Amino acid sequence: MRRRRRRYRPIPRYSEASVNVTPLIDVVMVLIVFFMLVARIGISTGAEAMTLPSTLTGVKIEDLGNTLTLNVHYENLPQPQVMALIGGEMHELPISDGRGNQPLMETLKAFRERNRDFKVILRAPKSMPYSYLEPILQACAQAAVKNVNFSTEVRMEEVRP
Amino acid sequence: MKLNIARNVHYESGPNMTPLVDIVMVILIFLMLAGSFGGAEHFLTSNLPLAQKGLSNAPPPPGWVPDEPLEIRVDPVGDGFRATAGVIRASDAATLTLQLENMRDQFNHAGTATNKIQVIIIPAKNVQYDHLIKVYESALNAKFEKVAFATAHD
Numbered sequence: 001m002r003r004r005r006r007r008y009r010p011i012p013r014y015s016e017a018s019v020n021v022t023p024l025i026d027v028v029m030v031l032i033v034f035f036m037l038v039a040r041i042g043i044s045t046g047a048e049a050m051t052l053p054s055t056l057t058g059v060k061i062e063d064l065g066n067t068l069t070l071n072v073h074y075e076n077l078p079q080p081q082v083m084a085l086i087g088g089e090m091h092e093l094p095i096s097d098g099r100g101n102q103p104l105m106e107t108l109k110a111f112r113e114r115n116r117d118f119k120v121i122l123r124a125p126k127s128m129p130y131s132y133l134e135p136i137l138q139a140c141a142q143a144a145v146k147n148v149n150f151s152t153e154v155r156m157e158e159v160r161p
Numbered sequence: 162m163k164l165n166i167a168r169n170v171h172y173e174s175g176p177n178m179t180p181l182v183d184i185v186m187v188i189l190i191f192l193m194l195a196g197s198f199g200g201a202e203h204f205l206t207s208n209l210p211l212a213q214k215g216l217s218n219a220p221p222p223p224g225w226v227p228d229e230p231l232e233i234r235v236d237p238v239g240d241g242f243r244a245t246a247g248v249i250r251a252s253d254a255a256t257l258t259l260q261l262e263n264m265r266d267q268f269n270h271a272g273t274a275t276n277k278i279q280v281i282i283i284p285a286k287n288v289q290y291d292h293l294i295k296v297y298e299s300a301l302n303a304k305f306e307k308v309a310f311a312t313a314h315d
Binding site: 021024025028031032039053056057060061121124125127133134137140141147149152153154 | 178181182185186188189192193195196202203204205206207208209211284285286287288289290291293294295297298301302310312313
């Protein structure tokens with residue numbers, strides 16, 4: 001007679017109860033790579049928030065180190081108020097200070113003499129009249145700044161008749 | 162009797178991911194807080210921001226041919242604008258682009274290369290910057306290479 005082997009009931013396995021973090025790491029790593037590619041850390045151009053005109057066409061400026069961003073304000077002012085980030089601080093650069101000096105033109109001239117590739121980025125509200133823009137363009141021309149870039153928002157749709 | 166209990170205990174073996182997750186989360190939060198994102202902005206570039214006359218007394222070099230000027234007057238009309246230049250009459254960017262393209266073709270057929278045409282936008286003092294940018298963009302879209310603003314007309 002065949003002897004039947006006695007079977008023991010298996011003892012339940014001990015398994016460590018823990019959260020599976022692998023999908024979390026996957027997602028977080030993707031986010032980190034995204035932020036590293038897209039974010040610009042430590043670059044501040046001094047651009048102030050304002051309602052810019054929108055355009056379909058336009059170029060990106062890669063070498064922001066050669067640029068000076070001029071933020072133009074005009075509301076309730078007799079002449080445009082130009083603000084720029086110079087030396088890590090925002091400075092007002094008046095067209096004329098009333099004593100015969102032209103701080104905006106002189107600043108642009110100094111930048112231009114130090115750097116031949118110097119560019120100006122102009123940010124102005126879309127509703128600003130041309131009478132406020134004209135003296136700034138004149139200051140650029142007098143300072144021999146040839147490269148002026150009008151900052152605009154990207155318009156997505158195209159309207160053609 | 163020998164019990165076979167301890168042999169079947171399973172220990173999970175593998176790297177401890179907790180420090181990695183900690184560091185990765187710190188990096189992620191740092192990047193989210195410290196990074197600034199370029200908004201949806203781009204630039205219309207001008208290599209001659211303001212066309213001025215009579216700045217230099219130097220004689221032009223021999224053989225120099227002055228650029229053919231194409232002057233576009235821009236006036237405010239209600240909430241919009243009106244751009245006029247010869248036969249061009251436009252009050253929106255798309256129409257202006259088409260008319261400027263036709264004008265450029267006429268210049269080219271007449272033997273004037275596009276890079277010898279100087280487009281000069283002459284706005285009124287109270288024209289909005291938004292409308293000027295539309296005119297400027299229209300000139301660029303019409304493939305003009307030299308576009309500048311002039312001092313305001315009366």
